[in-house]
Amino acid sequence: MKFRALMQDPLYMRELQNIIATLAKLAKDCIMILGAQQMHFIVNEDQSSTSSPLVWVSIAARDYFPEYKMEAARADQEYIVLTMSSANLGRALSVLRGGGVNSCKLKLQRIQFPCITVIASVLSTSSTEAREVVHDVPVTIIPASDWPTYVVPRVPASQLALSLPSLRLLRSLIDKLKNVSPSLEFQASYDGELNVVATSEMSTVTSRFRRLLPRFLSADEDREASCSVDSRKASAFFGALQLANEELTIGIDREHSIHLQIDVREDVVLHSILPAVCA
Amino acid sequence: MEDHLEDYKFVSRLDHVKTFNAAIKSICFNDYAMLQVSDEGLRITVEQGRSIQATLFMPPAAFTEFHVQDFQSFGLKMNALSECLNLFGTADCSVRMLYKDQGDPLKIILYPYDDEDVSTECAIKTMDSEEPIEYDLNLKDSDLNTIFVRGPNLSKIFHELEKSAEEFEFITSPDRPHFKITTIGIMQAVFSVEVAKTSPMMMMFNCPQTLVARYKSQQIRLTNKAMQAATKVSIKTNTLGLLELHLVMQGEGQEEIFVQFYVVPLLNGID
Numbered sequence: 001m002k003f004r005a006l007m008q009d010p011l012y013m014r015e016l017q018n019i020i021a022t023l024a025k026l027a028k029d030c031i032m033i034l035g036a037q038q039m040h041f042i043v044n045e046d047q048s049s050t051s052s053p054l055v056w057v058s059i060a061a062r063d064y065f066p067e068y069k070m071e072a073a074r075a076d077q078e079y080i081v082l083t084m085s086s087a088n089l090g091r092a093l094s095v096l097r098g099g100g101v102n103s104c105k106l107k108l109q110r111i112q113f114p115c116i117t118v119i120a121s122v123l124s125t126s127s128t129e130a131r132e133v134v135h136d137v138p139v140t141i142i143p144a145s146d147w148p149t150y151v152v153p154r155v156p157a158s159q160l161a162l163s164l165p166s167l168r169l170l171r172s173l174i175d176k177l178k179n180v181s182p183s184l185e186f187q188a189s190y191d192g193e194l195n196v197v198a199t200s201e202m203s204t205v206t207s208r209f210r211r212l213l214p215r216f217l218s219a220d221e222d223r224e225a226s227c228s229v230d231s232r233k234a235s236a237f238f239g240a241l242q243l244a245n246e247e248l249t250i251g252i253d254r255e256h257s258i259h260l261q262i263d264v265r266e267d268v269v270l271h272s273i274l275p276a277v278c279a
Numbered sequence: 280m281e282d283h284l285e286d287y288k289f290v291s292r293l294d295h296v297k298t299f300n301a302a303i304k305s306i307c308f309n310d311y312a313m314l315q316v317s318d319e320g321l322r323i324t325v326e327q328g329r330s331i332q333a334t335l336f337m338p339p340a341a342f343t344e345f346h347v348q349d350f351q352s353f354g355l356k357m358n359a360l361s362e363c364l365n366l367f368g369t370a371d372c373s374v375r376m377l378y379k380d381q382g383d384p385l386k387i388i389l390y391p392y393d394d395e396d397v398s399t400e401c402a403i404k405t406m407d408s409e410e411p412i413e414y415d416l417n418l419k420d421s422d423l424n425t426i427f428v429r430g431p432n433l434s435k436i437f438h439e440l441e442k443s444a445e446e447f448e449f450i451t452s453p454d455r456p457h458f459k460i461t462t463i464g465i466m467q468a469v470f471s472v473e474v475a476k477t478s479p480m481m482m483m484f485n486c487p488q489t490l491v492a493r494y495k496s497q498q499i500r501l502t503n504k505a506m507q508a509a510t511k512v513s514i515k516t517n518t519l520g521l522l523e524l525h526l527v528m529q530g531e532g533q534e535e536i537f538v539q540f541y542v543v544p545l546l547n548g549i550d
């Protein structure tokens with residue numbers, strides 16, 4: 001079993017750091033699935049009080065890593081599956097936030113226990129020599145027999161998706177709306193209008209986003225789709241996001257779920273699913 | 280999206296939400312508010328028990344647009360109103376207020392300036408209105424002690440006063456100390472501030488008589504938020520000790536919003 005990856009572009013390093021920091025804010029543990037071409041991170045829906053939603057990120061290895069090598073435990077296996085503390089991984093990568101990082105290596109190795117070693121080579125102002133900052137993040141290797149419970153979630157079949165050019169207003173609105181009502185109804189129309197409705201005993205608050213781009217349309221007679229979700233889950237997702245003002249796509253699978261998607265790059269995509277609740 | 284505006288008995292628009300929002304927050308000490316609209320302007324009154332009353336008053340000139348049919352009055356929940364005005368946080372918005380008729384909700388629509396494709400409409404349920412208590416300070420002028428002071432200065436004085444005090448004593452007098460605020464704490468610990476009528480923070484001083492009255496500090500403290508936002512404050516008292524604080528808040532477009540408090544004195548405060 002072998003895994004090794006190298007990053008060199010400061011922009012990509014910062015993006016990866018932001019992605020992991022987002023996951024670390026959502027849940028204690030994260031799953032890392034390493035494939036031949038892709039790397040996935042998954043944080044599961046938290047059943048406890050924090051009520052964070054299911055979020056996963058798929059990264060095309062060639063996008064981020066000029067060097068990427070993965071050998072599964074056996075030749076007939078396609079993956080390495082690991083779990084680790086998301087906070088530990090976040091801390092290990094936090095060095096990438098600052099400037100002067102030359103390169104960053106990720107390596108699976110066994111010291112006394114299996115771990116992902118993050119080695120960042122950092123230039124300091126006082127010396128011409130680069131420093132090496134090394135973090136060993138302990139991981140648990142998941143045996144192939146358990147893989148069925150560790151699969152990358154499927155993107156739900158939304159009837160309608162709208163893309164929002166800026167997250168900023170929606171994010172602060174949802175944070176406020178969670179105090180108004182425990183559930184939020186998302187209503188989308190093919191004309192590119194998204195309504196977020198919060199209803200409480202004393203008031204009904206409807207936030208309207210107009211002139212959005214409908215992304216993909218199913219052959220559906222109905223020109224509208226709506227779904228109610230847990231407002232604390234929605235707020236937890238937006239509150240955790242560390243990605244700067246990216247475009248967000250909101251897909252609505254009527255009565256089932258809302259799919260949130262952020263395209264960091266063409267092949268680096270963050271997803272979340274907010275399951276439907278009774279309004 | 281909008282129904283015909285002529286269907287509404289009250290239609291108004293404000294260019295900036297900020298000052299209105301601050302004014303609403305400053306009188307948010309009880310959840311039930313009475314709202315009254317007439318040709319004279321908009322009034323929102325909040326009371327607590329029978330001892331303190333706050334009224335926010337906005338004349339038609341404070342609005343960019345203001346139309347009202349007859350006299351409209353209804354009750355609503357202050358928290359719902361404040362929550363709505365706060366939805367966009369610090370982002371600047373213009374606000375439209377609409378009200379159709381008895382039993383219909385008060386609609387508040389916010390339009391943030393930095394994204395013209397976004398708006399939020401809040402429909403706040405309205406209730407039957409009760410009549411606000413009338414505290415008449417319209418007594419003979421000779422019976423009133425009146426002081427005008429600069430808001431920020433007064434706010435600072437109140438900020439420095441003892442936080443744990445139980446009672447406040449106000450003295451207004453033609454002779455020294457002119458204007459004195461004393462806090463009386465637990466174990467009768469006393470702390471006081473005197474402001475001479477020649478002080479630069481005084482904008483006007485007209486106190487023909489010496490008046491002393493005590494108020495519950497909890498109630499005086501309810502005026503704190505309003506005082507922080509005020510540019511000018513007028514303080515009036517009469518022989519009964521009834522205290523009127525009249526605060527002026529200035530909006531971005533120089534429009535003025537008024538907040539008026541009536542505070543009933545403690546009985547043992549009058550000798």
